Amino acid sequence: MARSIKITIVSVVIAIAAGLAAYTAVAFVASNPPTVDFTSGHVAGQPVNLTVQTVGAYGHAPHPSWVTYMTEAPSGQWVHTTLWQLPAHTRINVTIYQFDSGSPLRNQQVGRVTGTIGGAMLLNGKPTKVINSNVGAGVGHT
DSSP: OOHHHHHHHHHHHHHHHHHHHHHHHHHHHHTOOOEEEOSTTOOTTOOEEEEEEEESOOOOTTOTTSOEEEEEOTTSOEESOOEEEOOTTOOEEEEEEOOSOOBOOSOGGGGBOOSSGGGOEEETTEEESBOOTTSTTOBOOO
């Protein structure tokens, strides 16, 4: 086979590979999940209630058995996303519904509650400052 034909074949294969890589990158960037907007209709000075939940097996390709996350929109509809537009300088009340199985934390430092009013949270209705994952079922995919 002539050298020019080999160079042409290699060039075509490289061009196809580059085209597929570019297509994959553009498709990935363009396929962001939706953003739930909590700013529309928000009354200044009022808190925002953000409710999210884990779903153990959402059932969508390419990984139907993987855990996923849902957000309750202000309309009450559950949306498959973790992207939120929240108003600035506003108290955000976060509720997490956790129905996924748990396991112990590898580093207890990440079990400390931070960034909350009073440095505490409610866990099953009881105030706590540390998630002790060595007691009970541990933490899930939150």
